[in-house]
Each structure stands twice: as structure tokens, then as C-alpha cells.
Amino acid sequence: MSRADGANREDGAVAGIRSAAAGTATGGAGANLLALRSHNTALVLDLLRTAGSDGISRLELAERTGLTPQAVSKITGRLREEGLAAEAGRRASTGGKPRTVLRLVPGAGHAVGVHLDRDEARVVLCDLAGTVLAEARSALHLGAGADAVVERTARQVEELLPGARGALLGVGVALPGPLDHARGVLHRVTGFPEWDGFPLRDALARRLGRPVVVDKDTNAAALGLAVAGEGGSFAYLHLGTGLGAGLVIGGSVHRGARTGAGEFGHQVIRLDGPVCGCGDRGCIEALCLAAVARGDLAAAARVLGTGAANLVGLLDIDLVLLGGRTVAAAPGEFVRGVAAVLAERARRKGTPGDPIPVRLAAGGSRGVAQGAAQLMLAPLFGRRDG
Amino acid sequence: MSRADGANREDGAVAGIRSAAAGTATGGAGANLLALRSHNTALVLDLLRTAGSDGISRLELAERTGLTPQAVSKITGRLREEGLAAEAGRRASTGGKPRTVLRLVPGAGHAVGVHLDRDEARVVLCDLAGTVLAEARSALHLGAGADAVVERTARQVEELLPGARGALLGVGVALPGPLDHARGVLHRVTGFPEWDGFPLRDALARRLGRPVVVDKDTNAAALGLAVAGEGGSFAYLHLGTGLGAGLVIGGSVHRGARTGAGEFGHQVIRLDGPVCGCGDRGCIEALCLAAVARGDLAAAARVLGTGAANLVGLLDIDLVLLGGRTVAAAPGEFVRGVAAVLAERARRKGTPGDPIPVRLAAGGSRGVAQGAAQLMLAPLFGRRDG
DNA sequence: CCCACTTTCGCAACGCTGTTGCCAAAGTGC
DNA sequence: GCACTTTGGCAACAGCGTTGCGAAAGTGGG
Structure with missing residues (x-):
């Protein structure tokens, strides 16, 4: 079985090539050289973007991508020709030639x-x-x-x-x-x-x-938050006039085959509970908004937290972000309430490590x-x- | 922006390269030629496996992968040299040279x-x-x-x-x-x-x-079911002495960063419900097993179905598979009961298309x-x- | 039976990828 | 000023899928 030689990889880099099958025909997922280049270019471009105005050196790009410095040089050379990247000063020397810093050209x-x-x-x-x-x-x-x-x-x-x-x-x-x-x-x-x-x-x-x-x-x-730097997998819970979720798994938005994923508001968490507008009973949205309506934010946060805990347990995500007008009206209350439910459930299950953090989503109404x-x-x- | 040329692809093939970043260093997700080959080889090998003893022709492999016939010939040539694939007869002619059928060598x-x-x-x-x-x-x-x-x-x-x-x-x-x-x-x-x-x-x-x-x-x-041919995204719900789930999203098992994903039994679906062994209240597992214990399989199936409907809505998966000893004792009852809850919720939401199917998982106790x-x-x- | 045609599929040349070897450039530090 | 370190480009290279082309192996009409 000499086929195994290509398979023994570590986990992070294993997720390497899938996004880049560009340039091939319609159907399958076969990858060609154009796809390869496209993938690596996107990877470098993303690191440039993430580095922002600080910039990032070629060698650092090489370390982060796992590519050789020479490959990075070729890729960044193309990007500079196309006007997508530019040199932006140099770092302090560490005893040799100082690294040249590259940055994304935002206006491109x-x-x-x-x-x-x-x-x-x-x-x-x-x-x-x-x-x-x-x-x-x-x-x-x-x-x-x-x-x-x-x-x-x-x-x-x-x-x-x-x-x-x-x-x-x-x-x-x-x-x-x-x-x-x-x-x-x-x-x-x-x-x-x-x-x-x-x-x-x-x-x-x-x-x-x-x-x-x-x-x-x-x-x-959720995509905006992912691009803005929220790494790994997280759920964005939006509580406004309704309740919905955006799921990011491994850096990509999970939509499902029918764009139906993220149906969070009508998760039933109280069997035979009060009737919801959707016709079902005991939906999170109905319970949560009812609690908000009667001014009981602690109860609303607890309901939201229960749904969040269900979600965290099911998907093992790394982070919960809250947003929406209703949350914005009392962010501390909701963040603390949801975090408390998550912490309590994590304590009961005795899973090692820190509890899943809960934060207010950046970005606000925009x-x-x-x-x-x-x-x-x-x-x-x-x-x-x- | 000439960078866009590599990006305009259709959706299926877009998922092309990610799994193959083999051969690169430890950290990032950069892909090199070895990774490319590894990816395409795995793709071909998977199609050969799926075809089983029927085999599959080179041209069909080319169509399914999006690779050129010549690339497929090179890849299958390597596989035959390594003993992983072999010729297995030929198909009927369609007016020209008949296609040679290839198959996986299972004993390799x-x-x-x-x-x-x-x-x-x-x-x-x-x-x-x-x-x-x-x-x-x-x-x-x-x-x-x-x-x-x-x-x-x-x-x-x-x-x-x-x-x-x-x-x-x-x-x-x-x-x-x-x-x-x-x-x-x-x-x-x-x-x-x-x-x-x-x-x-x-x-x-x-x-x-x-x-x-x-x-x-x-x-x-869940992995076994995915490999056995259950396509797309699905959830395997296992009801035995406990209740758990295995999630397959886009053909891969979703484990989460801490291998914690699939925590289904302790999803709370009845706030302030009966105390569960885990210390929480209203967990699906507790409600479901209590119903089973008192012989009320319809109620057990309804509870399971409610949890399944929550899951289906959240992830927009394509299929629910049931397994485990308790399900095996009355498969029809559980499959029908869960399907009924899913159909009811789909009807309420008025989403177009057929409802998500529910089936008994193949494979049994093995x-x-x-x-x-x-x-x-x-x-x-x-x-x-x- | 032969010949034209279709279809499959391998060989060879090719373009392009990332890789390797090497060296110039540009710093530090004694 | 010189030895050393580090960066990063140039050139040659191996290997990937692609393209051009032709041999092989069938069908089907005359």
C-alpha cells in the first residue's frame, strides 16, 4: 500500500485543497493546476487581508501557509503585478536582511x-x-x-x-x-x-x-463576523423582531442544501408549551419574545441560553455571538444570562477546558x-x- | 481585477481541493502538487469503491471528477501499478471501441x-x-x-x-x-x-x-453510513441505553474542535421538565427513555422526532437515520413517529420540496x-x- | 469480406505549478 | 572593515494535468 504516503498528514493542513477546484469542468471535484494556484492565491490574499495595515512578510506567509518561501514569492509577485498587493516598508532586522512587509491594496x-x-x-x-x-x-x-x-x-x-x-x-x-x-x-x-x-x-x-x-x-x-476575524466555528444568534441564527463551521457559513440552516427561532424547547405564530408549541422565539414583552429579560436570556446550549452541544462550536435590536437594548443582561446557562451545562457534563465564551457581536446595526x-x-x- | 478569473465556478466543483493538502509542512492549508495528486487520486479511488464490483470506465471517471480523460488514465495507471485497481472486462460498444471497466481491488x-x-x-x-x-x-x-x-x-x-x-x-x-x-x-x-x-x-x-x-x-x-452510500448531509440518531447523534455534513463527519459534536441526548426540549441523570431538566434522552420504559413508544417517537426536527431545522440536513437497540426493537414505530413530526413541522413552515426522509440505518448491530x-x-x- | 466511421485510450510534447540550488542584496555585530 | 546572518530573486527542475495525435478495437453499410 504505497498509496498511504500522501495520506499521513496533520489535521490543520489536511483541510487544504477543497475550495480551489476552479478551472475544471462543471460536475465533480477534481482539481487541476489552475485550481491549485487559485487556492494558494486565495490563501495568501486572506492572510494579507487579515494582517491589515500592519502587513505581513513573505516568510511569515510561507510559515502560515506551509508553502515554500519561493512559492510565496511567486504568488505575491503575481498579486503585485495585478495591483492587489504592495510592499509596505520593512521589519526590524534580526541580524540579517530585514523582511519586506507586504499588504493588501484595499482599493483594488x-x-x-x-x-x-x-x-x-x-x-x-x-x-x-x-x-x-x-x-x-x-x-x-x-x-x-x-x-x-x-x-x-x-x-x-x-x-x-x-x-x-x-x-x-x-x-x-x-x-x-x-x-x-x-x-x-x-x-x-x-x-x-x-x-x-x-x-x-x-x-x-x-x-x-x-x-x-x-x-x-x-x-x-455571520459571514461578516467570520471575515472580521472570529475564527473557528461559531453561532451568531440574532434576536430582533424574530430570532434566527447564522452558523459558521470551520470558517465557512453553513447554509445546508436548501439555504435552510440556522432555523433557530422555531426550535422547540418546551414541549406542549405556548402556541407560537408558526403554529407549533414551545418555540424558542415565542418563549423568548414573550419574556421580553413582559420585561423579564432574565427569563428571556435563560430561554435563549438553553437554545444556545443545545446548539453548542450538538455542534461543539467554539463561540456564541449575540446580536439584533433586542439584544442591543440590554447586551449585558443577555450575554451574562446566556453564558450562565452554557457554563452550568458545561459544569454538569464535566467536559475539560474552559466553557464556550459568549460575546456581543461586533458590527452593530451595519x-x-x-x-x-x-x-x-x-x-x-x-x-x-x- | 483579473484575480476573479479563477473564482467563477459552479458550486459542486467548488468543493474541490481542500482535503488534499498532503505533502506540505505542518501548519497552514497551502497545497502543492503532491497534494493535488493525492486529492485527485482519492477522488478516483472513491468512485471506484462506490462502483463496487460493477466497475466504472475511465471516461465515466473523467465525467464524474471533471478531470480530462487523459488525467484519469494517468491516475488509474498508477493505481493499477500499485495494485489498488484492476481492469474488469469491458462494456458493450456504442459504435466504437468499447470502454474498459476498472474496479477497486478490495484485497489491496x-x-x-x-x-x-x-x-x-x-x-x-x-x-x-x-x-x-x-x-x-x-x-x-x-x-x-x-x-x-x-x-x-x-x-x-x-x-x-x-x-x-x-x-x-x-x-x-x-x-x-x-x-x-x-x-x-x-x-x-x-x-x-x-x-x-x-x-x-x-x-x-x-x-x-x-x-x-x-x-x-x-x-x-455515521461514517460507516456515509461511506456506504448515504450522500449529502445527514444525522444518525442512536437510541440504545442512551441517546446520541453522529452528524455527517457534506460527506464528512462533523466532530467539532473537541470531538464533542453530536451531543443530542441532553438537548433540553422541555424547560423545567423532569430531572435527567445529567442533572439538567427536560433532556430528550430522559423524556424518550422514560416513555420507552412505560411502553409508550408513540410518545418516545414524538420526543425523538421533536429533537430531530430541531436538528433538521438548525442544519438543513437531507436525511435522518435511526439506529440502536431500542429503535431496532420497534423500527416501524420510531421511523413513522419521527417522520410524522418532521412532516408536520415542514408543513407548518411551508418550505417547498419534499419533507426530509427518515429511515432505519443499515448496518445493524455491526x-x-x-x-x-x-x-x-x-x-x-x-x-x-x- | 472490406472499408469507412466511431469511440477509447495511450504516447509525446507542452504549459504551468511548486521546489531546489545558488547567489546577490542588505542588514548586524565584532 | 570584515565575517556572518537573513532575505529573496533567478534559473533549472520534477511533476501535475492538458493538448495533439495516432493506434487499437469495435460497429455498420456496401
Whole structure:
């Protein structure tokens, strides 16, 4: 069995090649040289992005990727030719030639993120680093019909475009409710049956003449957090007018085959409990929002924490992030309450190590729109669907 | 932005390269040519395995992988040289030279799977195709101490080894309870505190002089089912003396950073419900087993179904498989009951498409041991940790 | 039976990947 | 000022999948 020689690897690097089968035909997952280059380039680009304005040296890139310094030199050479990377000074010498620091050129590419919330539209223009360069907000009336909303959104996007000196990669759109990420079709928009099955991605792409990607708001927010540096696997729990989750597993957003993943609000945690709007009984969302409505934030946090603990146990994730308007109104209360439930359950199970941390999600009310822009940017850095 | 040219790919093939970063150094996820070859070889090998004794032609391999026919010829040529693949007749002509059929040579490699259950040890010898060539069972007394169990298990393994004419890849061990898959260390064995922190993998590997991998029984069972052909993402729910789950996401077992994923039995689904053995209240396991104890299988199935529906909603998986002694005692009842809850929830949510199917897991009482053997075999076919 | 055609599949040349060997450049420190 | 260390580019290289082409092995019409 000489086939084993390629298999004995350590765990981190084992997750190496899967994202890069670019350049091959449609069907399988076979990888060719173009795919290889694409993968390694994305990896280097992601490290440059993460390093930010501090920059990162070639040798450090080599260490982090496991590639040889010479390979990194070739890759960064191409990136510099394309204008995506640039030299940015040098580090202090350690007894020899000092390392040259490289950094990402943020202005080399841009993307627009659109957040269609229930009553407000928010559009941001971001550069490659994810920095918001321009922003616009306006009231949103879904009842005006799909065509009107598409037209109005398109105009808002176009108003921001002059801010993008570099190329525009495309537009990412995030909105609540069930939809098909792969096809860009909305399944249903609560309260507006005329939207059922609307092909938002294609409609907006045709109107703008640019690539468009559509995703759930919770997924966009989670992607934004992942790109912003939250490593490993985590859950973003969004408690606003509803309750939903975005799951990041191994750095990629987990959507499931039907973009249905993250259905957190209607997890049943009290069998035969009070009836929820969905028709079921004892859903987290109903229990949690009822507690909020009667002002009992401790109870709301405990309910949320129970659901979070179920999720943490099921997926063994590393971190829980909380967000949404309701959480933002009393962040400490929710973070402490959820953390307490998690700590209590971890104590009971006696698992070694520290309990799973709970934090308030960064990004605030702009997080979803920024994450929506990342729907177009993240693939450049090797982050695809989980 | 000429960087985009490598990025515009379709979704299926996008998942291409990640598993193959073999041959590089320790840290990152950079991929080199050896990794590329390793990945594509594993892909071809997996298709050969899946095709079974029917075999598969080179051109079909090319279509399925997205590689060119010539690349497939080179890869299968290497595999034939190494004795892993062989020609197996030819197909009917379609007007030209008939396609040559290739098949996996199952005897080219073997692995041993060990299932340490609470009261019984089960050892199987499998070939590359996963076929069980030899089997042994014996009573297991964990109270005899770690050294005695390791020694006894090692002897059982050695007794089966003569059945492996080809090379032995190693031994996979599956057992219940929390453990560290990456390090091969048991955290805790219920009822036997002397096992706490025992480095089972290293102890058995030293004794046998062969590679050993350790995993939870539910994960092994799920891996076995995945390799046996259950595609996509699914959950294996095991209801025996306890209740646990094995999660397969995108063809790979999802373990989480601490091998803790699949903690399903202690998901709380009835807040303030009856006290469970774990100290919490309203755990699925407690509710389900209590219902079984009082003979109310319909209630047990409903509880299990509620947990399954939570899981399906959270992860958007494609399939639920049921197994374990308790399920095996009344499979129809459980399958129907769980399916009914899933169908009801799907109906309420009004999601398009068929409801998620529920089936009895194949493999029966031997499934875990076979899955344990796959812990060693599956990496050859490109299946690594999710 | 022969010949044109189709289809499979291997050989050889090729382009491109990361790798290796080597050396110039650019510092430190005695 | 010189020895040394460290960085990083140039050039040659091995090996990957790809392309061009032709031999092999069938079918089917004349």
C-alpha cells in the first residue's frame, strides 16, 4: 500500500485543497493546476487581508501557509503585478536582511452590500479590506411590489458606485426569511405573498448589469463576523423582531442544501408549551419574545441560553455571538444570562477546558450590510459555502 | 481585477481541493502538487469503491471528477501499478471501441474496526471495499482496568490479522462517551472513573505496533453510513441505553474542535421538565427513555422526532437515520413517529420540496464496528474530518 | 469480406505549478 | 572593515494535468 504516503498528514493542513477546484469542468471535484494556484492565491490574499495595515512578510506567509518561501514569492509577485498587493516598508532586522512587509491594496476591488430589513434598506460600499467607504439608508416598503423595490435598490446602489475607483466585484443582498441562496430566489416574505418565489438575484443582476448574490440576513451577518476575524466555528444568534441564527463551521457559513440552516427561532424547547405564530408549541422565539414583552429579560436570556446550549452541544462550536435590536437594548443582561446557562451545562457534563465564551457581536446595526458585501468579497479569500 | 478569473465556478466543483493538502509542512492549508495528486487520486479511488464490483470506465471517471480523460488514465495507471485497481472486462460498444471497466481491488488493503460497547467488544476485519472478512465478539468488562482491556483487545485484533493478506492500514476503535478524537484520549467512561483521561490510542498503538484511531461510537456509525452510500448531509440518531447523534455534513463527519459534536441526548426540549441523570431538566434522552420504559413508544417517537426536527431545522440536513437497540426493537414505530413530526413541522413552515426522509440505518448491530474500520479506510477515499 | 466511421485510450510534447540550488542584496555585530 | 546572518530573486527542475495525435478495437453499410 504505497498509496498511504500522501495520506499521513496533520489535521490543520489536511483541510487544504477543497475550495480551489476552479478551472475544471462543471460536475465533480477534481482539481487541476489552475485550481491549485487559485487556492494558494486565495490563501495568501486572506492572510494579507487579515494582517491589515500592519502587513505581513513573505516568510511569515510561507510559515502560515506551509508553502515554500519561493512559492510565496511567486504568488505575491503575481498579486503585485495585478495591483492587489504592495510592499509596505520593512521589519526590524534580526541580524540579517530585514523582511519586506507586504499588504493588501484595499482599493483594488470593491463590493456593495445591501441589507433589506423589514422597514429599512441599507446599502454600503466596501473595499477589499471590508472597510465601508460609503453608506446610504432609506425607508423600505415591501408592499410597493418587487419591481419597485428592485428599481429603487438599484438606484441606491448606483449612487454609491462613484466611490469605487477600483473594479466592482458585484452586489450582495441580505434579507430575512426563507430563500434559495444558490438560485437567488425568495421563497416567502412574511406579510407580502406577492413576493413568493421572486427571483431577486436575477432581477437585480439584470437591472444593474453586475453579479448579484442573495442570502439570509443572519448568514450575511455571520459571514461578516467570520471575515472580521472570529475564527473557528461559531453561532451568531440574532434576536430582533424574530430570532434566527447564522452558523459558521470551520470558517465557512453553513447554509445546508436548501439555504435552510440556522432555523433557530422555531426550535422547540418546551414541549406542549405556548402556541407560537408558526403554529407549533414551545418555540424558542415565542418563549423568548414573550419574556421580553413582559420585561423579564432574565427569563428571556435563560430561554435563549438553553437554545444556545443545545446548539453548542450538538455542534461543539467554539463561540456564541449575540446580536439584533433586542439584544442591543440590554447586551449585558443577555450575554451574562446566556453564558450562565452554557457554563452550568458545561459544569454538569464535566467536559475539560474552559466553557464556550459568549460575546456581543461586533458590527452593530451595519453588520448585516457589511456581511452582504462580503458575500461577493469572501470568495476571493477562499471562503466558500460550508 | 483579473484575480476573479479563477473564482467563477459552479458550486459542486467548488468543493474541490481542500482535503488534499498532503505533502506540505505542518501548519497552514497551502497545497502543492503532491497534494493535488493525492486529492485527485482519492477522488478516483472513491468512485471506484462506490462502483463496487460493477466497475466504472475511465471516461465515466473523467465525467464524474471533471478531470480530462487523459488525467484519469494517468491516475488509474498508477493505481493499477500499485495494485489498488484492476481492469474488469469491458462494456458493450456504442459504435466504437468499447470502454474498459476498472474496479477497486478490495484485497489491496485492510483495516480492523473495534467496537467497545458497554458490555461487549466486537472486532471486525474489513477490506478496502468495507466488506467484513472476519469477526469476533466477546464480553467486555471495563472494570478490569485499562491495561487489561487494551491487552485483551490487542489479542482479539491479532487473531483476525491472518485474514488480511494485503497490508493492514491500522485499527479504528469506537466507543461511547466523551473523548478526544485528535489525541485519542478518553475523557470519561461512565461508571469507571479509573479510565478518566486514558490515552487509549497511544496505548493500543504501542501494544500493536500499528496506527490506531479512536472515535465516538455514533461518529463511527455515521461514517460507516456515509461511506456506504448515504450522500449529502445527514444525522444518525442512536437510541440504545442512551441517546446520541453522529452528524455527517457534506460527506464528512462533523466532530467539532473537541470531538464533542453530536451531543443530542441532553438537548433540553422541555424547560423545567423532569430531572435527567445529567442533572439538567427536560433532556430528550430522559423524556424518550422514560416513555420507552412505560411502553409508550408513540410518545418516545414524538420526543425523538421533536429533537430531530430541531436538528433538521438548525442544519438543513437531507436525511435522518435511526439506529440502536431500542429503535431496532420497534423500527416501524420510531421511523413513522419521527417522520410524522418532521412532516408536520415542514408543513407548518411551508418550505417547498419534499419533507426530509427518515429511515432505519443499515448496518445493524455491526454498523459501529464497520464504521470504526472506516476510520482508517475513509481517508484513502478523501473523507476527512468535517 | 472490406472499408469507412466511431469511440477509447495511450504516447509525446507542452504549459504551468511548486521546489531546489545558488547567489546577490542588505542588514548586524565584532 | 570584515565575517556572518537573513532575505529573496533567478534559473533549472520534477511533476501535475492538458493538448495533439495516432493506434487499437469495435460497429455498420456496401
